[in-house]
Amino acid sequence: MKGAAFWISIVAVLVAGLVLTRVVSNEYYFNALYVILQGAIMAVAWNVLGGFTGYVNFGSAGFFAIGAYTSIALGKAFGQSLPLPVMIATAAVVCGLIGLSLGYLTLRLKGVYFSIATLAMAIVFETLMNNWSYVGGARGAYILTPDSHLWFNSYIEMLFMVMLLLTLGSVAISRALNASRLGRGLASIRDDEVAAECAGVPTLRLKLISATIMGAMMGVAGAPYPYFVTFVDPASAFSLFVAVNAIAMPMIGGTAHWIGPVIGALLVGTAQQVITVTVSSELNVLVVGVMLVLFITLAPQGIVGLAQKYLARRRR
Amino acid sequence: MSEPVLTVTNVTKRFGGFLALQNVELHVNAGERLGLIGPNGSGKTTLINCISGALFNDEGSIVFEGHDITRMPAYRRARLGVARSFQIPKPFRSMTVLENLRVPLEYAARSRAEHRSITDEAMDVLKQIGLEQRAHENSAGLTQVDMRKLELARALAAKPRLLVSDEAMAGLSHSEVDEILEILLALNRRGVAVIMIEHIMRAVMRFSERVVVLDAGQKIAEGVPAEIVRNPQVERAYLGE
């Protein structure tokens, strides 16, 4: 997508979002959109390390939950009146550092060990949160909805716009990365790390940058979560479902291109909302797992890959 | 007689209990063509892995153009001007031929960038190698010989002053071998020192100004090709006792 077209689209989506808040009054839609947008940020974030660099993170829920718990801890320490942007920024820093540290410990080994270590990290953090009574421990924490929701009709509408901004920001960063020298370096690491190193690519440094960006983005996705659900406990925040979605959405959408995770998130997220409402939430959870496995085995390049093949065939 | 561009001193490398390299010494002069031969398992690939930075030697030192690169990670050696091609080609499979060259141009050769677009520089390299027709093809779908050429092109794009070519001709036909040989000779004429590892004797002997022979991790002979072919130790190493 050319630069001008991209930025026009961003503005258009933002405006559409604002219009939505004026026009639609049923809060359910904003709840649903919040969940889809959250999935989109997680998918875009995951793809920075997964699709662009080739290192699979199984512990996405860990970063997400720490982002949420950062908000909770800050709220307890400084009062609920602390503005949301401060929570988000802090979560980005905290989770970015976690990504960096985890990467430093494990990115020098084979990709497989990194993946297992991410799962380990998520469980270790979940255990820590279960045992930290300051943020509620295993019983969880209740978060009061702040009174102020600026000029919006309700708090959820404001949260929706915040998520929309964060999503568009993540997408813009991801796109810039994809097309940059850094992004090409990451792609060479993904394709052949040894050859990349011999071509002058500082592989460890780039992997660490990638892991830090991913961690920070996921923390950002999690920071507003406590205000969305009003009750957070480790079991729900560190849920495997978050981790599976973070992998399934980019893999279904297509991991090589920055737009893949967005497509995947919109498709899978919407499908999930529809299924939850019409059938059941367990089936919803099963569907994403099945879709993931089907796409990986049959269409590993994702929807973007299928589209590219289709267009290539038409050109001939 | 100029200062050697590469000096390998007393290099030893162990894998657990196995001694892969033992006190290996060699040097390469600027712009020289050095052949590195030896039977299978003699340590040639291990040696060039230590030179390029894919492995670190346990003892000894490696000096390149005055820099001690013994403990330097591979990417820094590439930036200094050490390039290598791989025995089994390792293209960046998601990229086109041209995009494959962007990586070394943007990373290894960054400090030696010219005031032209990267694409132009990449096309120049492709023209030298003879791959410019395939510039926009996906690298994963190339023929064997073209993949070998891409390997060399990528090494070239790093603007090296020393190129290590690891069996670039293995399994190629007679005329394909000549193509690769011509590319390496042309490269050398522009001032790049080349270490060639090869089993195809006529190629090594035609190409090299000097030959080093390894056997079981040790250097057993060194000299001009004419001497090496007459050396009884070399014959014994290849044919056995």
Next chain:
Amino acid sequence: MWSVDLFANAIVAGLLLGGFYAAVSIGLAITFGQLDIVNIAHPAFVVVGSYTAYIINRHFGLDPVLIGVLFAPVFFLVGAAIYRVYYVSFERTGQESLSGLAFFFGLMFIIEVLLIMAYGVDYRLVTAGYIGQTINIGFVGIPFRMLVPFSVAAALTVGIYLYLSRTFTGRAILAVAQDRLALQLMGADPVRIKQFAFGLAIATTAIAGSLLIIIGPVEPSLGRQYIGRVFAIVVLGGMGSIPGMAIAALILGVVETMVGTFMGPSWSPAVSFSVLLLTLALRPSGLFGRK
């Protein structure tokens, strides 16, 4: 709080538990240690084994261990089939790193959700004559529900170790990781060997599952707690070493029980993963691993 009594019991309990952990991990020692296949769904298969034992035990009253052994061939076939899909989709095309991992992750997830949909999230257990009885040696109590799994696990581990080191197929499995070409020259098809090995690994989960449900009640998400344990054990033991795996299993069992006894059970889940992270950071080749 601290007493010799408590300490001794904790050690013994830890060893018994560790022995059981070896049974759970041996399948992964084959798939991950020998075949380099990161089957993160391995513990999920163990849970399926537990549920199999539960169903048959409830309807026919058979002993759980017997059920495990009877169903091992079925699990073998399932494992072989899954490997086939994995091979065709990933190994053949060289994509095994990214997509292969995600494949097993998705599989793990599907298994867990299907179990929840079929049996809900309640705990299930089996009944057998010896569960609930305890031998007492001095002040140390050895419950049968730990002793039986330990014994079966020991037999299983020794059996597989002997199989791998003494039989042709077994040695072929050991070789396939190291030298495909040599294997082909010997007339063995590497793909079929790997398929057999994977099937064997899944077959062990039938037995491991039956042991799991003897030790304690089972619910669908229990598998996830074991991911950390099995990977920690295989990595700590060293890739490719069955004896190493067994020792690592015992170590983990003891450490976990100690932490649980003296620090509280809510810290136990972190133990295995912390062990794993430490091993990866300090000595990735494990205690007895090949290079």
